[in-house]
Amino acid sequence: MSYERIVVLGGGTAGWMTAVALATGLQGTQVELVESEDIGTVGVGEATFPSIRNYHQIVGIQEADFLRATQGTYKLGIRFCDWRVRGEDYYHTFGDFGELDGPHALWGQYRRHVNAGLPKFGEQCLPTVMAMRDRFCAPGQGAASFNYAYHFDANLYARFLRDIAIKRGVRRTEGKVVDVTRRADGGVASLRLDDGRVVAGDLFIDCSGFVSLLLGRTLEEPFLDYSRWLPVDRAWAVPSARTSTALTPYTRATALESGWAWRIPLQDRTGNGHVFSSRFIDEDKAREQLLQQLDGEALAEPRLLRFTTGRRERFWVHNVVGIGLATGFLEPLESTSIYLIQAGLGNLMPLLVPRTRVAPEAIEAYNRGLTRQFERIRDFILLHYCLTARRDTPFWNAMAHVELPDTLAYKLHAWRQTGVLHQYDVEGFDGHSWLAIYAGMHCWPERADPRLSDLPLATSLDWVQTRARQLAEAVAPLATHDTYLARILGR
Known part of the structure; x- marks a missing residue:
């Protein structure tokens, strides 16, 4: 059984970077992103690591277009x-x-x-x-x-990516999740929105930020606290x-x-x-x-x-993959938040391209x-x-x-x-x-x-x-x- 329907929960930088990557690398797969305008995003991650240039190259984003859309500047x-x-x-x-x-x-x-x-x-x-x-x-x-990276307005970047994702076939659904239906094996079957609509999927990407609605709240994946080393909160x-x-x-x-x-x-x-x-x-x-x-x-x-510095014990559990803040947070001293989004996507996409169910051993390797x-x-x-x-x-x-x-x-x-x-x-x-x-x-x-x-x-x-x-x-x-x-x- 393959992942024919992939649901991304949450917009912001993590959600729309994920949506663009899926729409670009998995053409023909139904990708739906669920977000609510009533739920804000962190939106302050305005400094990046050079790896973002690799992401832009892979998904076909031109530097000048990106800089214009996001009020961006260069970062050495x-x-x-x-x-x-x-x-x-x-x-x-x-x-x-x-x-x-x-x-x-x-x-x-x-x-x-x-x-x-x-x-x-x-x-x-x-x-x-x-x-x-x-x-x-x-x-x-x-x-x-x-090498070099960028500074940019994170909210403008999310909008820029959203336009690209929608043009490439991603379906955007506005709504707030009020309930999550589980499958018999413990995974997620569907999301119920506040207006009664139901969004079903084969694979769910949790980009819900610090809330970690699917990976943390629903699947109760344990959080490993790093604050004994990094106490800023x-x-x-x-x-x-x-x-x-x-x-x-x-x-x-x-x-x-x-x-x-x-x-x-x-x-x-x-x-x-x-x-x-x-x-x-x-x-x-x-x-x-x-x-x-x-x-x-x-x-x-x-x-x-x-916030609390740390991470979830696992990042892929059942049919839920966490990306971005839903998986954890490290203080932004070296601008690594978007890098960690890319690391998750970079390891995830090759596993999804064959369009077959990912083996448990591969999921374990992903988490490691x-x-x-x-x-x-x-x-x-x-x-x-x-x-x-x-x-x-x-x-x-x-x-x-x-x-x-x-x-x-x-x-x-x-x-x-x-x-x-x-x-x-x-x-x-x-x-x-x-x-x-x-x-x-x-x-x-x-x-x-x-x-x-x-x-x-x-x-x-x-x-x-x-x-x-x-x-x-x-x-x-x-x-x-x-x-x-x-x-x-x-x-």
């Missing part, structure tokens, strides 16, 4: 302010640092010259230099080798007027008293938020701290989101794969906290002493003792990303690789100095982010 990475100590910053951008191992490991050669007055290590990475100077160009121009979000300052090609994450604030530049406004732990600061004070961060007039009243995705991203986010030198508030002191998951503890041990950037089988972030955080937080191996001395000291110094100079010279003539974006949009 994230600037972290005050994370290690107050007054210090570093960048995690989507570039590389050359070789990561052996005598030609750039970071290793750089560390041989700690007293040579070299620029910050980040300036050995092309997109970091571009971000520092508010420049942008497309990868592949000249010697450019890097609230976020204020507010848009502000765009100022006359340059349009930065990066997200800014600024460490505050009991959490951190994001700043996301869009074409027409700036997105702002404050992610914090209610164990260490009350909501009103956190709201006040957010408003103090704005560099333009607030355009609305701040909106409060409450997404479990690893959540765990690896959890570890990478926690890395930003556990390396801090800050002890100036109860929150930062507590984060510096969190007991680490074994997977992260092993990676840290391997790096500190041997300089090995260990990678597991499923990783959201590669060794260059881990190196960017290590370097930014001044976390370096205790022992030098003896192979580094194969390169004469003078040659080594000339190499790292020349690379930094060449990157600066390459970036200097590039267009500003504003100028490049205007050119793409035909303005």
Whole structure:
């Protein structure tokens, strides 16, 4: 028996990304999306990871069309302010640092010259230099080798995807679910809406957000709480007027008293938020701290989101597959919410293409794969906290002493003792990303690789100095982010 009728519950980014993927990859399958205008979406996930470009390519979305429809801008990475100590910053951008191992490991050669007055290590990475100077160009121009993502209005993005999905045959049903009918085997048979209509399906994709109506409430799939590692559980979000300052090609994450604030530049406004732990600061004070961060007039009243970091134990149960927030949530420090949507879709679509019932073994493998995705991203986010030198508030002191998951503890041990950037089988972030955080937080191996001395000291110094100079010279003539974006949009 095949999945002839697929029902997507919930709109928003997760629902409409799913609908577009199904309509594009499973032509001939009946896809119906059920959503209610009375139920709002989170709609604040405005910064992304480079994988979104792969999604757009697969489903046939043109970059300029997307940027126009969503007030989008380019993102080279994230600037972290005050994370290690107050007054210090570093960048995690989507570039590389050359070789990561052996005598030609750039970071290793750089560390041989700690007293040579070299620029910050980040300036050995092309997109970091571009971000520092508010420049942008497309990868592949000249010697450019890097990746990039976007900032955009999540509500506009959902509408943009909805139009595409409907044109490709997805049926949109407006209505609020009031009851769920179960099958004899425990799966879901149909949804009953508030006007009495019944929506039946063979496979249900739960994109109902934090509510997790099918996977969580109906099937009662257990939730695994990650808050002992990541205790932030609230976020204020507010848009502000765009100022006359340059349009930065990066997200800014600024460490505050009991959490951190994001700043996301869009074409027409700036997105702002404050992610914090209610164990260490009350909501009103956190709201006040957010408003103090704005560099333009607030355009609305701040909106409060409450959440618990963690995930469902399984993501595919019976004939229900959770996608997006219905499966769990990790704080948006590295803009991974949409990446996790894509990870779910990327693993799901190949299983549905044969149009036959998916074997239990394949479903188990699907659940194992997404479990690893959540765990690896959890570890990478926690890395930003556990390396801090800050002890100036109860929150930062507590984060510096969190007991680490074994997977992260092993990676840290391997790096500190041997300089090995260990990678597991499923990783959201590669060794260059881990190196960017290590370097930014001044976390370096205790022992030098003896192979580094194969390169004469003078040659080594000339190499790292020349690379930094060449990157600066390459970036200097590039267009500003504003100028490049205007050119793409035909303005």
